[in-house]
Amino acid sequence: MAKTKWLKKAIGEISKLLAPVASFSFGSSAAPYALKSQKVNYELTKQLYKNIHDDYKLGAAFARPVIDTCVGFMGTPTLRSEDEDAQAVLDDHFGRWTGRFLAATRNCLRDGDHFFRLVRVDEGQSKLYKQTGPRIDLRVIPAGQIKDIETDPVTGDILAYVREVKVRWGPEKRKEYVVTERIAADMTEIKREGDVPPNVDKKEEHPNHWGFIPVVHFKNEAEEDELYGSSDLEPIEPFMKAYHDVMLHAMQGSKLHSTPKMKLKVKDVKSFLLYNFGVDLDKLKPGEKPSISLEGREILILKDDEEAGFIEVKSPTGAAETLLKFLFYCIVDVSQTPEFAFGTHVKSSNASVQEQMTPLIRKIQRKRGQFEEQYQLLGRMLLSMWEQSGGYSVDTYDTVVDWDEITEKDKKALAETLERVVKALSQAVQDGLMGLESAVEFLQQYVPTMMNWISDDPETPGERERIIRTLIMRRRLEDGEGLKDEGKAIDELLGNEGAA
Numbered sequence: 001m002a003k004t005k006w007l008k009k010a011i012g013e014i015s016k017l018l019a020p021v022a023s024f025s026f027g028s029s030a031a032p033y034a035l036k037s038q039k040v041n042y043e044l045t046k047q048l049y050k051n052i053h054d055d056y057k058l059g060a061a062f063a064r065p066v067i068d069t070c071v072g073f074m075g076t077p078t079l080r081s082e083d084e085d086a087q088a089v090l091d092d093h094f095g096r097w098t099g100r101f102l103a104a105t106r107n108c109l110r111d112g113d114h115f116f117r118l119v120r121v122d123e124g125q126s127k128l129y130k131q132t133g134p135r136i137d138l139r140v141i142p143a144g145q146i147k148d149i150e151t152d153p154v155t156g157d158i159l160a161y162v163r164e165v166k167v168r169w170g171p172e173k174r175k176e177y178v179v180t181e182r183i184a185a186d187m188t189e190i191k192r193e194g195d196v197p198p199n200v201d202k203k204e205e206h207p208n209h210w211g212f213i214p215v216v217h218f219k220n221e222a223e224e225d226e227l228y229g230s231s232d233l234e235p236i237e238p239f240m241k242a243y244h245d246v247m248l249h250a251m252q253g254s255k256l257h258s259t260p261k262m263k264l265k266v267k268d269v270k271s272f273l274l275y276n277f278g279v280d281l282d283k284l285k286p287g288e289k290p291s292i293s294l295e296g297r298e299i300l301i302l303k304d305d306e307e308a309g310f311i312e313v314k315s316p317t318g319a320a321e322t323l324l325k326f327l328f329y330c331i332v333d334v335s336q337t338p339e340f341a342f343g344t345h346v347k348s349s350n351a352s353v354q355e356q357m358t359p360l361i362r363k364i365q366r367k368r369g370q371f372e373e374q375y376q377l378l379g380r381m382l383l384s385m386w387e388q389s390g391g392y393s394v395d396t397y398d399t400v401v402d403w404d405e406i407t408e409k410d411k412k413a414l415a416e417t418l419e420r421v422v423k424a425l426s427q428a429v430q431d432g433l434m435g436l437e438s439a440v441e442f443l444q445q446y447v448p449t450m451m452n453w454i455s456d457d458p459e460t461p462g463e464r465e466r467i468i469r470t471l472i473m474r475r476r477l478e479d480g481e482g483l484k485d486e487g488k489a490i491d492e493l494l495g496n497e498g499a500a
Contacts, residue, residue, distance in 0.1 A: 036223075036225055036226045036227065037148075037149070037226075037227045037228065038226070038228065039112070039113070039143075039228045040111055040112040040113070040228070040229075040230060040231045040234065042111045042113075042142075042143050042144045043144070045110050045111050045112075045231050045233050046110070046111070047060075048060045048063045048233055048237070048240070049063050049064055049067060049233070050064075051063065051064070055241065055244065056240055056241060057244060058243065058244040058247040058248055058251075059239075059240035059241060059242070059243035059244035059245075059247065060240050060244070062236065062243070062328075062331050062335075062342065063110075063233050063236075063240065065337065065341045065342050066232060066233070066236065066331075066335045066337045066341075067106060067109050067110050067232060067233070068106070069337055069338075069341040069360075070105075070109055070232070070337070070363065070364065070367060071102065071105045071106045071109065073360065073364045073406055074105055074364055074367055074368060074403075075403065075404050076098050076101040076102060076105075077101075077368075077371075077375055077401045077402060077403050078090075078091075078094065078401075078402045078403075079094060079375065079376070079379040079399040079400070079401060079402075080399060080400045080401075080402055081379075081383075081394075081396065081400075082395070082396060082398070083394045083395045083396055085392050085393075085394050085395075086383055086394040086395070086397070086399075089382065089383060089386050089391065089394070090379055090382070090383070090399065093136060093138075093382055094379075097138050100116075100138055100140065103140075104116065104140075104218055105371070107143065108218045108219070108220045108229065108371075109220055109231070109232045109367075110231060110232065110233060111143050111231055112143075112219070112220050112221070112228060112229035112230045112231040112234075113143040113146070113217065113218070113219060113220070113228050113229050114140075114217075114218040115140070115141035115142075115143060115146055115215060115216070115217055115218070116138055116139070116140065116141070116215070116216045116218070116378060117138075117139045117141050117183075117214055117215050117216075118137070118138060118139075118214040118215075118216075118378070118381050118382060118385055119136070119137050119139055119214070120135070120136055120137075120385060120389050121135045121136070121137045136382055136385050136386060136389070141163060141215070145163050145164060145165055146161060146162070146163055147162050147163065147164040147180075148162040149161055149162070149217070149227050149228075150162065158213060158217075159184065159185075160182050160183060160184040160185075160213070161182075161183045161213065161215050161217075162180065162181070162182050162183075163180070163181040163182075163183065164178060164179070164180050164181075165178070165179045165181075166178055166179075167179055169195075169197060170195075175194075175195040176194055176195060177192050177193060177195050177196045178192070178193050178194050179191070179192050180192075180193070183208075183213055183214075183215055184208065184213060185208060185210075185211065185212055185213050186207070186208055187205060187206070187207055187208055188205070188206045188207075189203075189204070189205050190203065190204040190205075190206075191203055209388070210381075210384065210385060210388065211384075212381065212384070214381055214385065216374050216378045216381070217374070218371060218374050219370075219374075220232065220367075220370065221370070222370070232335065235334045235335070236330075236331050236334050236335050239327050239330045239331050239334065240331065243324065243327045243328070243331070246320050246323050246324055246327065247324060249320070250320035250324075263307075263308070264306075264307070264308050265306060265307040265308070266302070266303075266306045267303065267305065268303065269281075270282075271303070272302070272303075272306070273290060273292070277290070277292050277293075279291070279292065328342075336359060336360070336363045337360075338357070338359075338360050339356060340356065361406050364406050365406070368403055372401045376401060379397075379399040380397040380398075384397060414446075417446070418446050418447070421442075421443065421446060422443070425439040425442065425443060426439075436467075437453045437464075440453050440463050440464075440467075441453060450463055451463045451466065
């Protein structure tokens with residue numbers, strides 16, 4: 001029985017509060033396919049992140065470094081399009097939404113889900129903007145407001161998002177009604193139930209002219225058979241709870257035993273109390289206890305063979321240190337967060353930052369890959385809404401997601417590496433072991449500004465033409481002649497090369 005109680009306590013709280021919202025199944029009864037609709041308890045994850053939950057106060061401080069470290073290294077992406085007009089639209093809007101993207105990454109890793117909604121803001125709705133064209137804004141839908149996601153049971157395509165919001169109004173906000181909004185590709189339906197104000201419609205329908213649902217769902221660590229994502233705090237939540245319990249018990253024991261207790265060994269108690277504290281036992285009433293205080297008593301008078309001392313209990317904090325350290329490393333390993341993210345006071349973190357960066361980089365790359373499809377969908381929706389709102393036409397909605405470097409490169413090490421590579425390639429070309437074209441292709445991975453050996457664009461010179469132009473310029477300068485007919489000289493060299 002005791003083991004069962006301990007196991008229930010060790011499971012943690014997030015797992016207990018994961019409740020199924022809805023499920024869709026088809027197939028035979030023996031092996032049904034179910035689309036799971038379990039959601040993380042968003043309020044609990046926020047409390048853990050902010051460390052305001054009383055049952056986790058001494059352990060939930062690990063939650064913020066776990067989330068913020070990953071968010072900081074992930075950064076925000078930029079979308080790149082082949083169409084110049086589309087690129088201008090992407091740069092304008094995505095540049096204004098950087099802060100919202102950072103918050104989205106934090107919320108998604110912490111809560112498991114984050115929802116964006118694109119809306120068109122008509123001219124005149126805000127006095128803070130002077131619009132020269134349609135303006136598309138990015139709105140955040142709190143994950144807790146999404147009550148259901150309707151999907152096709154066969155294809156899994158999203159059919160509609162159901163949003164539910166509680167509204168309070170009236171004197172002291174005592175009246176309340178619930179707004180249910182169903183956002184589909186063809187229609188947006190709004191229902192209001194409860195104490196609805198008399199001047200507000202209880203039901204509305206608005207046609208969706210976009211042709212798609214302007215909502216993007218960012219999911220963290222999502223499975224194919226799950227509608228919602230999972231929180232990065234869920235795997236470490238039991239360890240944070242255990243850390244809190246161990247630390248709390250150790251501190252309580254330390255507070256209980258840190259004050260030493262006096263030990264007295266006296267033969268004549270009556271004389272000892274009379275000489276040192278002025279208490280006469282003969283004058284005490286029946287049942288009355290003597291009042292003794294050591295305050296201001298720096299000297300105690302003792303007879304022969306009498307002793308006085310202090311009893312000190314060893315603090316239990318030292319015994320708990322090993323267990324706390326073990327729980328800390330469990331949090332580090334399970335969250336895949338390097339030790340230095342929790343502070344440089346950790347002894348091993350100072351000497352192994354470089355080694356710990358490798359698994360962190362792999363984690364960041366994996367997280368970025370999970371969100372790329374959603375960012376591309378967001379860019380596709382933005383370009384479509386921009387074009388339908390009267391903006392200029394674009395040739396394509398396709399985009400490529402670019403991310404900043406996870407860690408800044410060591411410029412000194414990069415320069416030394418480039419110097420050695422160039423010397424090795426130059427020696428190989430001179431010795432006839434490698435062609436110039438092969439050397440250029442190999443060097444491209446170190447020098448991003450280098451072009452392909454032969455450019456696909458006739459208007460953009462390739463690296464071969466650049467090398468020839470540089471050689472001609474140097475030769476002209478050495479001969480003291482002008483740089484006239486440079487293009488003719490390049491054509492001659494290229495013709496001679498082709499003839500050879």
